[in-house]
Amino acid sequence: MWMAGVLLVAQVADHSDSLTIKQQDETITVVDREDFSLEIPSTRLLEEAKFNQFIEKMDQKVYRRPINARIDDQGNIVPGKVGSRLNRQMFRRQFYTYFFGEGSLEIKVPEMDLYPKVDSELIANIRIQQIGQYVTYFNSKNESRSNNISLAAEAIDNYVIFPGETFSFNKVVGKRTEKDGYMRAPIIVKGELSEGIGGGICQVSSTLFNAVDKAGLKIVERYSHSKHVPYVPPGRDATVSWYGPDLRFQNRYNQPILIRAKRYGGSMVVKLYSSDVINYEPRKVPKASTNLPEEIKLDQEINNPRQGE
Secondary structure (H helix, E strand, O other): OEEOOEEEOOOOOOOOOOEEEEEOOEEEEEEOHHHOEEEEOOEEEEEHHHHHHHHHHHHHHHOEOOEOOEEOOOOOEEOOEOEEEEOHHHHHHHHHHHHOOOOOOEEEOOEEEEOOOOOHHHHHHOOOEEEEEEEEEOOOOOHHHHHHHHHHHHHHOOOEEOOOOEEEHHHHHOOOOOOOOOOEOOEEEOOOOOOOEOOOHHHHHHHHHHHHHHOOOEEEEOOOOOOOOOOOOOOOOOOOOOOOOOOEEEOOOOOOEEEEEEEEOOEEEEEEEEOOOOOOOOOOOOOOOOOOOOEEEOHHHHHOOOOOO
């Protein structure tokens, strides 16, 4: 029976032997019955709230993220990797057996396979037909901007958008921090505002926007800078900021879409691919200028950053 958030169990003998929990052959934790029990004479109580917290921690320790298949720089398909998580139901049964004093003093954590969303077969099928492409240009001698553009491009490269799915630039790229390798941009493109860290990211999002728009995907959310930025034609930019604007678009087709994004020297290239059976509706998009945008140094802008990258 249940009582005040704890599980009342039958009378059991008093044991204090520790339980060793292993993942494969590696010990990941050791626990005692007393860690989870409330005792009265001849009766043992398992405190469910505390045990549930323990299961959450165990799941975090056991969890291995599945890795999607991808295409490397040489055009080869790199197979995905199966991940795993804790089989909670089986682990509960094993732990209860131990807790009652009837089971082994060692448990190998039961795991459940987590299969990658994108496998080799899928990526092979959707790399066939190019449905969109866009190229923008920048000064490759601007080290911090080039670094930030490369990191953001890597974050969206090989990403697959399934039919009906909405892509969020901020969600996929994540927060731009120094810890993740993003640098302050002491020189910024004229007209482009800076978050301080992550300057140059808007060139990636703007390049992506134009490739996506050219492929005829549905733009869900897109904002322009307050001033014209010269690396794309007027009105063709997509400003993003972790605490502000985002670029979001939806795959309205019945086939998955593959993003390929890469920085080549002083150019930022985004290509979109799908299967050869996709019926897409391309749009006309003006090309970006090949002239390098004017850059200015604004120490005040860096010290007092405004929204937008």
